[in-house]
Amino acid sequence: MLSIKRKEAILEVIKKQDVVTIQQLIDAVVASESTIRRDLIELEKEEQLTRVHGGASLQKRRHDEPSMIEKTTRNKEEKQGIAMYAAKAVQSGSCIYLDAGSTTYEMIPYLADRDLLVVTNGIQHVQTLMEYGIETYIIGGKVKSQTGALVGTKAVESLRFYRFDYAFLGMNGVALDGYTTPDPEEANVKQTAMDNSAKSFVLADHTKFDQVSFAYVQAVEQAIIITSPHTDKSKVKSLGKLTTIEVSR
Amino acid sequence: MLSIKRKEAILEVIKKQDVVTIQQLIDAVVASESTIRRDLIELEKEEQLTRVHGGASLQKRRHDEPSMIEKTTRNKEEKQGIAMYAAKAVQSGSCIYLDAGSTTYEMIPYLADRDLLVVTNGIQHVQTLMEYGIETYIIGGKVKSQTGALVGTKAVESLRFYRFDYAFLGMNGVALDGYTTPDPEEANVKQTAMDNSAKSFVLADHTKFDQVSFAYVQAVEQAIIITSPHTDKSKVKSLGKLTTIEVSR
DNA sequence: AAAGAAATTGAATGTTTATGAATGAAATTG
């Protein structure tokens, strides 16, 4: 058997049951103990799994190196909680839109190995999406220099050719007036993405509530808000009868 | 059997089952071990597959290569010379297309402060372009995981909405047969970019001449070749009467 | 069309690499 095939088989077993003994692998793959051990050593070097006494276990944290965006994110923990919850809402096999921005970025690790197709307008997102082996499309458009988001007419136009099961968006303002964001060009993109999605989710930490930014995006009822327990319940309720999910950690 | 036919057959088998042993290929293609090996070596050079002990696999496993374009560039000095020369050909105020790839990447520093608008299909290029303060647009499309290039129908479609003064492209093969590149999907993108550009330039270091890769892009006369003194003059001349610029350093 | 050059092929060669068994060392368990 080809060594590469054998390693794939090992990974498959381990992904199914999280931890395996050497003996289980010997039986499953049909190879000698020595060979299995050697494979495990290599797979550990490749950061595909962690070796433990008696066998191996699935890698706990697949990503140790925080890239630029991770370091600079404020309220990171809160955003991560929201992101994890949002990712759970996604059914396998669906096609989702991931808006540029730090909160949606945090969703990526939780989207891995789920047979998804992701379309994004965030240049920053692309590299990470690829690292996690997620099939990625990017819309076209002008690159906004500060944020690496794609905006403008071309971006809106190219969005017209996609349809999404879910759209996940960040917003700067969430208020009775609706969702708002500082850049009108970005607002257009968000608007179009929501229009082309069966279901839309706005990911908003507690700092975004009762804020009104310059450019209007959509009315509050056009999306389901996902927020965290840090947010005042009264503020959420004042937005009216809408589905709001509050993450508990 | 013709060697090209044989290689196609090999690729077909490998695409069906992801990994193959040499023996499987010997049976499937009906050729000697030596011949299969030779084909695999060439196909690996063309980046169509990765050889592994005992056979070959479709793609390099992820996670083992740093995607940083700077570190992995071969013949970097030669490419820089070519890139510098190419950048000089650009008039201020024009709109240019920059193909994904390491040679075109080297052009970016020489494009700064020139009042240009750059459209690219290389994710890798974007960050650097922004760092140099260049107005950047990106075409849409599917992100090719190994290279970060945008390809596919969506990429070709979104290219239709642009017109360029200059297009700068990399190629894997430059020969009498025309320009060629390993990935058919990328070939489509290059083709369309050239069609939409008033003038096209192919940036090719000496290793690209007399090479024929899998997918046809355009005829040689459709672009001006920019190369370096490392390239055999005879090889260049054999391509016929076409404008070729040889960089001197 | 014939002679020669160049490229392609398959077999033979030593070399390298992968594998499984055997050994003693280290860790785990009762």
Place this chain on the structure above:
DNA sequence: CAATTTCATTCATAAACATTCAATTTCTTT
């Protein structure tokens, strides 16, 4: 702390490898 399991290391063997060479085909040249 002793018994047992698991681990790392070594070694012989077998498989896969690169390389060379001769035979064949294909392409040039005259």
